[in-house]
Amino acid sequence: MNQRYADVAFEDRMSHVDFRVAEKAHIVVDTDVCRSCTTKACVHACPANLFVPTDDGGILFNYEQCFECGTCYLVCDGGNAISWSYPDGGQGVVFRHG
Template identity: 35%
Template sequence: MPENISVKVEDKLFQNRYKVDEGNPHVCIAPHTVPSETLLTLVNVCPAGCYQKADDGTVEVIPDGCMECGTCRVLTAGSGDLDWNYPRGGYGIQFKFG
């Protein structure tokens, strides 16, 4: 590879496609009024930006664009904060270049 060529992560991610399974989110957050530290962490660590802090202080997830990296699943393992499943067949991320 020539030395002066750089590729931005955003440019690579733009190549991917995502098919939303309307009404069947594959990641759900347990109802809460005060988010755990782990949920707050997800706002900063999800590479797809699926987690957001809402105006009422809770954490919301919008899994559209989820890359199925599993980071949130690992961080919340055993906490009961998250219900995580792979999307149904035919839905979710479609990686163009593997």
């Protein structure tokens, strides 16, 4: 039997999310590598739209509203373009209940 989660509006989901932005980026992107990447898979895969392609073939990245899902790290085709770690304790995304 197929089971589904109840439909929840995007705004309702986001009302339970906080970002405690750490000074030190937990994801670092080597944008020199991105320039020669043909898929730009991160642009399509990141649920927070944090990877933005630039006109000159590069990538702009901002870690501040990252969900820490790890998807970009998994889909990245550029070898070692992404250095990924968790933020220090107490920082980063917070999912609140209620």
